Amino acid sequence: MTITIGLPSKGRMKEDSSAILARAGFSVVAVGNDRSYRGRVEGRDDIEIAFLSASEISREIANGTVDFGVTGEDLVREELAEADARVEFCARLGFGHADVVVAVPEIWLDVDTMADLGDVAADFRARHGRRLTIATKYWRLTQQFFSGNHGIQLYRIVESLGATEGAPASGSADIIVDITSTGSTLVANHLKILSDGVILKSEACLVRARKPEHEGNPVVAEIIDAVRGAL
Ligand SMILES: Nc1ncnc2c1ncn2[C@@H]1O[C@H](COP(=O)(O)OP(=O)(O)OP(=O)(O)O)[C@@H](O)[C@H]1O
Ligand SMILES: O=P(O)(O)OC[C@H]1O[C@H](OP(=O)(O)OP(=O)(O)O)[C@H](O)[C@@H]1O
Incomplete structure (x- = not known):
């Protein structure tokens, strides 16, 4: 063989x-x-x-x-x-x-953990008339982490095939799941990693x-x- x-x-x-x-x-x-x-x-x-x-x-x-x-x-x-x-x-x-991470806009001052994000997701429809949206190409890892590990069910994934970090600023999603190595792309796009938001250290x-x-x-x-x- x-x-x-x-x-x-x-x-x-x-x-x-x-x-x-x-x-x-x-x-x-x-x-x-x-x-x-x-x-x-x-x-x-x-x-x-x-x-x-x-x-x-x-x-x-x-x-x-x-x-x-x-x-x-x-x-x-x-x-x-x-x-x-x-x-x-x-x-x-x-x-x-590279780390696969959950990152949210820096201006979300009250959101530092997945539990905080779960609260945001729970209120999101009442406040904004739609679900929280996550831009990512990591569908499976995102679903496992949000639904499986953190019991967050109220979100929608929007597929991103490139420039994921730009999605919150352009309005195509609220938050992202993507890989980061030096962190500079996140900083340039005014995003912060949640303190317990590292999904995988790859x-x-x-x-x-x-x-x-x-x-x-x-x-x-x-x-x-x-x-x-x-x-
Ligand atoms: N800064 C980085 N950006 C993207 N991927 C990185 C980075 N650092 C390490 N990696 C790792 O490199 C791998 C992806 O490599 P690469 O982009 O060459 O492959 P690919 O996705 O097959 O390429 P292509 O998108 O051209 O088909 C992933 O496992 C990823 O975690
Ligand atoms: O934390 P950093 O060091 O800033 O790296 C992270 C960025 O690098 C990768 O993109 P890249 O521009 O390499 O293109 P790719 O997505 O096509 O791999 C990745 O998708 C992130 O956007």
Whole structure:
């Protein structure tokens, strides 16, 4: 059985992902030309590389078309319900750090916690004639956090595919759920993170799709051990 590893072919995780595999002793080379989406590991016929974007990798791990992938924990947990049952987070790789957070306008002086936000959401329709709206591309994480963890049910998610932090100022949503790393985009948009509003502290991970055929497969164990040993 050939083991397939999904590696970011572009974007912010590309260089670090290839570097960690190289340190683990797997030297990745493209098959064909530089623009090829397939690769291989020098000297290994039992490992294939699929070059994909970080978000595609989380999708392919979810549907089992790759065995392993290097991608952000946020993308995997957003893609998959019950992520821990379906995948194994084998190693946290120390790059691609980003926090998924709940942020509200700085001028909401009385709102500092999720409990405060729950009060706002409960009153929102009476005050404004509509539900509190949240701009995000993290639908699943937002619903789990608001409804599951905090019992907040009265809100509406509006999908945002870019410039999420601009939504409150433009009027397309009241608050946001998005990732932040330095925090400067939030500051520039006059938003503040709630004190208990960190949904997930994400970073790049080596992730394995849990498949029965991995049991006892020495190559699977070798990849996990080698990457852990390279950290
Ligand atoms: N400042 C940041 N902004 C966005 N993502 C970041 C940031 N820092 C780390 N990340 C992480 O990088 C990953 C997203 O990487 P990237 O944007 O390259 O992938 P992608 O979403 O697949 O790309 P694309 O949007 O081009 O398809 C996520 O796991 C995210 O948490
Ligand atoms: O906390 P900060 O360091 O300001 O980073 C956070 C911002 O960076 C990302 O956007 P980016 O402009 O990288 O584009 P993307 O959404 O297409 O990844 C992300 O969506 C946030 O908007």
